[in-house]
Amino acid sequence: DTAVSQTPKYLVTQMGNDKSIKCEQNLGHDTMYWYKQDSKKFLKIMFSYNNKELIINETVPNRFSPKSPDKAHLNLHINSLELGDSAVYFCASSPPSGVGEKLFFGSGTQLSVL
């Protein structure tokens, strides 16, 4: 069974559209994240969601909104997509603090905005 699964793996869409990426983890972790990997492979955190607490990276445009129906799911909604949103988006989860906070990543979603 996949520990952290995200769908879709590839997403091609037009500018201005709204899209969502889904993420689910079956590890029982309380904390989930969304990361963005740009074309230069640089990884940057976008959001962290720990149970009901959302921590937002202030550099992320408010067109991006995470939604967590329960602690096993953290979906990413993107409104009014722009060319610059093209990237690979990774969902991740981690065990409780104090145990190394190793990240378990999903396989990534390649988003291409045309």
Added chain:
Amino acid sequence: AQKITQTQPGMFVQEKEAVTLDCTYDTSDPSYGLFWYKQPSSGEMIFLIYQGSYDQQNATEGRYSLNFQKARKSANLVISASQLGDSAMYFCAMSPQNTGGFKTIFGAGTRLFVKA
């Protein structure tokens, strides 16, 4: 502020030889964790090894070892007996302990090419 530096954009190594991927970091946190992740061409991110800042011994995981030099603020990854499947991007990362992964930062990565 925290910072991770990987100065080698690309590295080549002959199959079966050892290779060291460099990572230096900067932090004012007294306690932190250091990580290495592998990203093969298929795109997934794979955890390789972890080192706690107060661990006395260098971490090892199979063919991977982490050469931790706290005074120099370096956490180099050593891969012994390289295999063709080791060709990938490698990312060094750091996180202050007991803060949750939200404060994890990543280096720019090193692309490793293993030659047959």
